Amino acid sequence: MTTPMRPLAVSACTVSSALGRGLQAQHDALRLGRGGLRANDFGSAPRLGWVGRVDGLETTALPPALADWDCRNHRLAWLGLQQDDFLDRVHAARARYGVRRVALLLGTSTASIGATEEAYRRLDADGRFPADLRRPALHAPDSLSAFAAAALALAGPCLTISTACSSSAKVFASAARLLQLDLADAAVVGGVDSLCDNVLFGFNALELIAPTACRPFDTGRDGISIGEAAGFALLERVEAAPRAPRLLGYGEASDAWHMSSPHPEGQGAELALDAALARAGLAAAQVDYVNLHGTASRQNDAMEAALLARRFPASTRASSTKGFTGHTLGAAGIVEATIALQAIEHDFVPGNLGAATPDPACGPQFAWQDETRCVDVALSNSFGFGGNNACLVFGRSP
Amino acid sequence: MKPLDLFVEGIGLWSPQFADFAALRARLNGDAPVAPAAPTSALLPANERRRAPESVRLAVEVAGQALAMSGRDPATLACVFASAHGDQAITDAICATLARAPAELSPTRFHHSVHNAPAGYWTIATGCRAPSSAVCAGARSFAAALLEASTQALAERRPVLLACSDIAGRGPLLEMTGCDRAFGCALLLAPEAGTTTLARLRLELPADHASSTPPPATLPDAAVGNPAAAALPLLALLAGAGGRCRLELAAALDLLIAVEPAA
Numbered sequence: 001m002t003t004p005m006r007p008l009a010v011s012a013c014t015v016s017s018a019l020g021r022g023l024q025a026q027h028d029a030l031r032l033g034r035g036g037l038r039a040n041d042f043g044s045a046p047r048l049g050w051v052g053r054v055d056g057l058e059t060t061a062l063p064p065a066l067a068d069w070d071c072r073n074h075r076l077a078w079l080g081l082q083q084d085d086f087l088d089r090v091h092a093a094r095a096r097y098g099v100r101r102v103a104l105l106l107g108t109s110t111a112s113i114g115a116t117e118e119a120y121r122r123l124d125a126d127g128r129f130p131a132d133l134r135r136p137a138l139h140a141p142d143s144l145s146a147f148a149a150a151a152l153a154l155a156g157p158c159l160t161i162s163t164a165c166s167s168s169a170k171v172f173a174s175a176a177r178l179l180q181l182d183l184a185d186a187a188v189v190g191g192v193d194s195l196c197d198n199v200l201f202g203f204n205a206l207e208l209i210a211p212t213a214c215r216p217f218d219t220g221r222d223g224i225s226i227g228e229a230a231g232f233a234l235l236e237r238v239e240a241a242p243r244a245p246r247l248l249g250y251g252e253a254s255d256a257w258h259m260s261s262p263h264p265e266g267q268g269a270e271l272a273l274d275a276a277l278a279r280a281g282l283a284a285a286q287v288d289y290v291n292l293h294g295t296a297s298r299q300n301d302a303m304e305a306a307l308l309a310r311r312f313p314a315s316t317r318a319s320s321t322k323g324f325t326g327h328t329l330g331a332a333g334i335v336e337a338t339i340a341l342q343a344i345e346h347d348f349v350p351g352n353l354g355a356a357t358p359d360p361a362c363g364p365q366f367a368w369q370d371e372t373r374c375v376d377v378a379l380s381n382s383f384g385f386g387g388n389n390a391c392l393v394f395g396r397s398p
Numbered sequence: 399m400k401p402l403d404l405f406v407e408g409i410g411l412w413s414p415q416f417a418d419f420a421a422l423r424a425r426l427n428g429d430a431p432v433a434p435a436a437p438t439s440a441l442l443p444a445n446e447r448r449r450a451p452e453s454v455r456l457a458v459e460v461a462g463q464a465l466a467m468s469g470r471d472p473a474t475l476a477c478v479f480a481s482a483h484g485d486q487a488i489t490d491a492i493c494a495t496l497a498r499a500p501a502e503l504s505p506t507r508f509h510h511s512v513h514n515a516p517a518g519y520w521t522i523a524t525g526c527r528a529p530s531s532a533v534c535a536g537a538r539s540f541a542a543a544l545l546e547a548s549t550q551a552l553a554e555r556r557p558v559l560l561a562c563s564d565i566a567g568r569g570p571l572l573e574m575t576g577c578d579r580a581f582g583c584a585l586l587l588a589p590e591a592g593t594t595t596l597a598r599l600r601l602e603l604p605a606d607h608a609s610s611t612p613p614p615a616t617l618p619d620a621a622v623g624n625p626a627a628a629a630l631p632l633l634a635l636l637a638g639a640g641g642r643c644r645l646e647l648a649a650a651l652d653l654l655i656a657v658e659p660a661a
Contacts, residue, residue, distance in 0.1 A: 002554075100648075128570060128573060129574065137536070140483060141534045155648055155651055158647075164512045178549055198503075201501065202503055253529060254517075254527050386519075386530075387521060387522070
């Protein structure tokens with residue numbers, strides 16, 4: 001029996017994606033209905049589909065003290081950390097609580113595997129990594145958190161969660177437990193994933209990449225568009241930031257179904273939803289906005305549309321924003337958490353970009369166009385390979 | 399913080415030297431049990447066992463051992479799977495394919511490459527719809543995952559299965575990981591004592607930072623270089639009369655663990 005949790009303050013957050021750098025760029029794009037996808041112009045992928053690419057990473061430099069960490073994923077992480085005064089907010093939390101009392105929990109699907117791919121393309125005559133890429137910490141799945149711990153000078157509990165596309169939603173759950181048990185006073189959560197050959201060719205091999213910009217919940221949807229993003233949030237107890245929006249609940253569950261396709265009836269997704277609502281002490285009808293996982297794959301969207309239709313009234317509004325950002329994989333959880341938080345901040349429901357002909361399975365909850373309306377409670381769904389589901393509930397401070 | 403008290407109901411272990419936790423205990427007592435050839439991963443259906451990558455077979459083997467000791471129902475049991483390097487053999491194969499002929503990347507290999515492949519296979523094989531996770535923290539993966547599983551068990555008042563394993567690396571990547579032999583272990587942790595309790599763990603984050611406890615001198619050096627083998631000092635205490643060990647949790651933060659065997 002899941003019982004209500006004590007809410008946490010989301011005292012700061014930031015996001016950078018194909019929509020631009022920082023929260024304002026994201027909000028402007030959502031408000032204008034201006035998506036960030038473009039024909040794929042990345043790497044050695046032979047023009048596979050469309051992508052949500054972050055501009056300027058090629059010329060982003062890490063500070064000299066962090067130079068050994070240089071790779072696309074860490075440039076994106078560093079670029080992300082510098083937006084919205086987030087670094088200053090972390091420094092303030094570190095000063096207030098101490099370096100060992102600020103936890104760091106980040107989600108990523110492929111971390112800096114792009115650097116490992118490059119090393120394999122440039123093996124030396126002896127079949128070894130080229131000298132400039134013989135940096136063991138770069139070629140490990142925890143590289144993002146190790147980099148961020150160095151960049152933020154944090155020394156509290158530190159963990160990378162890598163459950164594919166639910167990774168940076170689940171970090172909120174782990175952080176909530178650490179704070180509940182007084183193992184930390186604050187937590188930096190978030191996630192970063194960047195474009196790399198592995199995911200472009202991998203999803204292509206699974207025949208899951210759309211030839212043009214993805215179309216979530218469209219009748220003719222034909223796959224995902226991969227994006228890259230970095231997002232972070234600072235969680236503290238509500239007493240420390242009483243006016244900040246709140247994490248009200250989280251839910252996690254497994255499908256027990258298939259490695260690369262969701263349970264057709266969405267059983268795991270619904271269990272995660274139930275747990276999140278129970279922790280928030282809310283009924284589904286009290287949710288004003290749902291940011292859907294909505295990848296534009298045939299199966300995900302069919303499952304999620306049916307779940308939405310059977311659990312929520314028409315007064316709950318819902319949309320997928322992957323038509324704006326692309327599917328940012330391990331970063332999707334944090335990107336869409338910031339969109340849910342902005343929905344509350346601005347009383348704004350983003351439209352479901354990309355669906356010209358809505359799937360008739362979609363109910364009246366769908367916001368096909370953006371809407372201005374009161375949003376006190378916003379929920380975000382994140383589902384990953386291996387049947388790994390997470391659901392987060394955010395709310396306005398009372 | 400208050401100390402965290404957890405109750406161990408099951409212990410799994412597999413390496414090329416130890417078929418299970420009983421083999422470790424025998425070795426510590428001076429016996430030399432027969433080394434295993436490969437994990438059996440009996441919980442996987444035969445067709446899945448053939449398909450499953452090596453990292454999955456190792457994780458399922460140790461998780462299955464701990465589960466069997468506890469007698470818990472896996473369908474409702476939360477699980478945390480940790481691995482410092484993921485499936486190094488698959489990473490090596492994928493990167494080699496991407497360098498040579500990227501369009502030939504196998505879809506199966508790709509979906510096996512996700513860090514949560516062991517969690518996925520486990521939940522599918524056991525019909526588990528409870529929360530499942532996949533985590534890593536480099537050389538500190540075991541300690542960080544133990545804290546993650548423990549906080550879940552205590553904050554949510556539910557038993558949690560923790561598995562931590564790394565297979566041997568290969569190819570050019572091996573020089574970076576330095577992990578050339580397999581090691582996996584698992585603990586089934588409950589928030590309350592029960593009839594199947596084997597030992598109590600008391601976890602603390604001490605104010606000071608010091609060297610981690612080395613593995614017992616009587617153990618072979620077989621698991622050197624495998625991050626999952628950071629669990630050996632704790633496993634040795636569980637196999638013996640209890641005591642305390644210290645594991646590095648973060649850059650300047652340790653996890654202090656006191657082990658008290660059940661009476």
